[in-house]
Amino acid sequence: MTTKQLSPEIEARIQELWPRFPPQNVAKALCIPVLYLAQQQFGMVDDDVVDLVAERLGLPPAHVKGTATFYTMFNKKPVGRFHLQVCTNIGCQITGAYEVFDRCRQRLGVGNHGTTEDGNITLSEVECLAACGYGPVAQIAERAKPDIPLYFENLDIERIDQILDALADGDVPTQLGS
Amino acid sequence: MAMFRPNWGADTVGWFDLKIISRHFDVPEAKDIEYFEKHGGYASARKAVKMDPASIHAEVKASNLRGRGGAGFPTGVKWGFVPKDAETVYLVVNADESEPGTFKDRHILFWNPHMLIEGMIIAARSLGVQNAYIYIRGEMQREYPVLQRALDQAYAKGYLGKRCFGGDMDFDITIYRGAGAYICGEETALLSSLEGGRGWPRLKPPFPAVKGLWGQPTIVNNVETIANLPWILENGGQAFADLGVGRSGGLRIVSVCGHVNKPGVYELPLSVTGRELIEDVCGGMRGGRKVKAVIPGGVSMPLLDESELDVPFEFDALQQDERIAEVEVQPGIKFDLGGGRTLRTMAGSGGVVVMDEDTDLVSACWRILHFFADESCGQCTPCREGTGWLVRVVKRIDAGEGRPGDVELVASIADGIAGNTICALGDAAAWPTLAFLTKFRDEFQAKIRSSTFVAQQRAAAEQGAP
Numbered sequence: 001m002t003t004k005q006l007s008p009e010i011e012a013r014i015q016e017l018w019p020r021f022p023p024q025n026v027a028k029a030l031c032i033p034v035l036y037l038a039q040q041q042f043g044m045v046d047d048d049v050v051d052l053v054a055e056r057l058g059l060p061p062a063h064v065k066g067t068a069t070f071y072t073m074f075n076k077k078p079v080g081r082f083h084l085q086v087c088t089n090i091g092c093q094i095t096g097a098y099e100v101f102d103r104c105r106q107r108l109g110v111g112n113h114g115t116t117e118d119g120n121i122t123l124s125e126v127e128c129l130a131a132c133g134y135g136p137v138a139q140i141a142e143r144a145k146p147d148i149p150l151y152f153e154n155l156d157i158e159r160i161d162q163i164l165d166a167l168a169d170g171d172v173p174t175q176l177g178s
Numbered sequence: 179m180a181m182f183r184p185n186w187g188a189d190t191v192g193w194f195d196l197k198i199i200s201r202h203f204d205v206p207e208a209k210d211i212e213y214f215e216k217h218g219g220y221a222s223a224r225k226a227v228k229m230d231p232a233s234i235h236a237e238v239k240a241s242n243l244r245g246r247g248g249a250g251f252p253t254g255v256k257w258g259f260v261p262k263d264a265e266t267v268y269l270v271v272n273a274d275e276s277e278p279g280t281f282k283d284r285h286i287l288f289w290n291p292h293m294l295i296e297g298m299i300i301a302a303r304s305l306g307v308q309n310a311y312i313y314i315r316g317e318m319q320r321e322y323p324v325l326q327r328a329l330d331q332a333y334a335k336g337y338l339g340k341r342c343f344g345g346d347m348d349f350d351i352t353i354y355r356g357a358g359a360y361i362c363g364e365e366t367a368l369l370s371s372l373e374g375g376r377g378w379p380r381l382k383p384p385f386p387a388v389k390g391l392w393g394q395p396t397i398v399n400n401v402e403t404i405a406n407l408p409w410i411l412e413n414g415g416q417a418f419a420d421l422g423v424g425r426s427g428g429l430r431i432v433s434v435c436g437h438v439n440k441p442g443v444y445e446l447p448l449s450v451t452g453r454e455l456i457e458d459v460c461g462g463m464r465g466g467r468k469v470k471a472v473i474p475g476g477v478s479m480p481l482l483d484e485s486e487l488d489v490p491f492e493f494d495a496l497q498q499d500e501r502i503a504e505v506e507v508q509p510g511i512k513f514d515l516g517g518g519r520t521l522r523t524m525a526g527s528g529g530v531v532v533m534d535e536d537t538d539l540v541s542a543c544w545r546i547l548h549f550f551a552d553e554s555c556g557q558c559t560p561c562r563e564g565t566g567w568l569v570r571v572v573k574r575i576d577a578g579e580g581r582p583g584d585v586e587l588v589a590s591i592a593d594g595i596a597g598n599t600i601c602a603l604g605d606a607a608a609w610p611t612l613a614f615l616t617k618f619r620d621e622f623q624a625k626i627r628s629s630t631f632v633a634q635q636r637a638a639a640e641q642g643a644p
Contacts, residue, residue: 020352025392028374032357070376073316073358089278090477090531091435093545127549128278129317133433133441
């Protein structure tokens with residue numbers, strides 16, 4: 001058993017969402033929203049977090065784990081403080097995304113889904129972020145912070161270098177986002 | 179219709195006078211309910227809550243509005259599938275936009291969230307819905323707070339919740355965030371996800387309109403589809419139909435990316451051809467280069483070559499116009515969609531990807547297949563295994579390690595996936611692959627001819643020769 005506990009904020013959010021779903025379906029329906037919140041709290045969804053969510057919602061842990069592992073946005077392993085996600089899908093590919101992604105790999109010294117030794121940055125190649133006209137595009141998530149509502153668009157080597165510099169200093173370069 | 183004459187020759191933004199949904203794009207204040215209302219917003223919803231549901235449905239039918247998510251199915255007909263005696267009906271807005279090349283719904287959610295909410299109120303009135311959900315892509319981190327704030331404002335004004343606009347209708351909207359799965363854009367997978375599990379598609383029939391969310395009749399509509407409803411109610415279904423072409427009403431929001439000078443999101447008449455889209459709307463090709471290929475509606479759709487761009491990017495034209503070549507399984511053998519129907523291409527999600535003459539199409543094909551292999555949900559063997567095989571064979575062709583016969587191998591795998599899966603993801607991987615091979619076979623074969631594999635075989639043969 002885990003000693004982890006869901007935060008009071010998550011409890012409050014569960015109470016808020018509960019009446020929005022039919023009583024007989026609500027526990028299962030809240031599986032994904034609660035996994036989201038738990039990931040925000042714990043930084044990832046490991047077996048402990050799966051058990052915690054299953055217990056709170058009265059669902060079989062197997063169902064919660066099956067759901068968590070289906071979706072790419074639930075991190076099964078710890079990620080760095082910053083999770084840098086670079087799209088390389090078609091719209092970005094044909095405007096130079098692999099140059100940008102290779103630059104990140106090279107500067108950070110990690111492969112796809114790798115985390116820098118200091119635990120600062122995790123680099124991931126992701127699928128389409130729905131900003132194809134402004135490619136290459138990246139998105140940055142910061143651990144334990146609410147979502148950063150920013151996209152980093154029209155990337156090239158110069159711009160990604162600026163972003164990597166800022167992340168190394170512990171900042172999200174919001175002025176470069178849109 | 180004389181009222182809405184195209185404004186030829188103006189700057190691209192004013193290329194066409196009328197804007198239905200995009201009229202608030204790039205206006206930051208439009209996210210606020212006050213601004214939105216001052217510019218006519220919520221008038222249609224206010225009217226709708228006092229209207230007879232059947233008369234709203236009649237306007238939608240008359241409008242020839244077709245689903246903007248990909249399939250282009252007539253919205254009014256879809257609504258008509260809901261059983262008349264249904265007690266609980268759900269409305270689900272599909273905001274899981276993730277078809278590569280498509281980024282229009284993200285713009286609507288970010289710039290014009292109230293128009294979506296207003297459209298939902300209208301749809302709810304017509305369908306008798308009390309609970310609706312917006313299934314928004316998890317990755318849309320910038321749009322989610324904007325949409326939530328818009329909902330909060332609508333609740334505060336009494337437009338949502340108990341007794342909307344002081345009428346007799348109760349209506350709640352809840353945002354549900356996806357968590358990173360392309361397949362959840364497929365309507366039955368979306369419902370599986372919304373119920374709190376893996377996003378696994380379900381067999382149709384039964385269609386969601388009959389048996390959907392939690393087994394109840396459910397209408398799943400795309401963001402753009404719903405956002406058109408306020409205009410339809412304001413101006414009448416006929417006026418919307420008159421804006422369109424043939425059996426397709428209204429305007430269409432297309433998102434253009436790739437090698438054009440002005441990529442972006444444009445709301446345009448459906449009569450616009452691919453060439454007009456590139457030259458007149460998007461300011462031509464970058465660096466004055468030539469067009470090599472264009473994907474007309476998201477990567478699931480067969481691509482066009484330069485000679486096929488004079489067809490309007492409209493649902494029926496892209497499927498039927500004889501100027502577009504039919505997709506083949508092998509040279510001379512047409513791909514069969516079933517019942518002898520051949521495949522040209524489709525308007526899909528309106529995501530246009532323009533590729534110039536320097537684009538390596540083998541590499542582009544590989545990247546598209548890599549995406550589908552990654553996103554296959556794993557339920558059906560032909561798709562789960564087949565997309566993996568496709569990506570491995572095309573990868574080796576792309577990497578200069580292709581073998582003689584690989585092109586035929588790719589075609590036979592694709593043909594084995596198409597039509598043999600629960601949902602359309604299998605087709606979505608197979609169709610464009612076959613189109614690449616139909617129209618750009620030479621590029622694949624050239625890479626194979628110069629591959630290391632062929633060189634080694636040749637060297638071995640020469641060594642072994644007497």
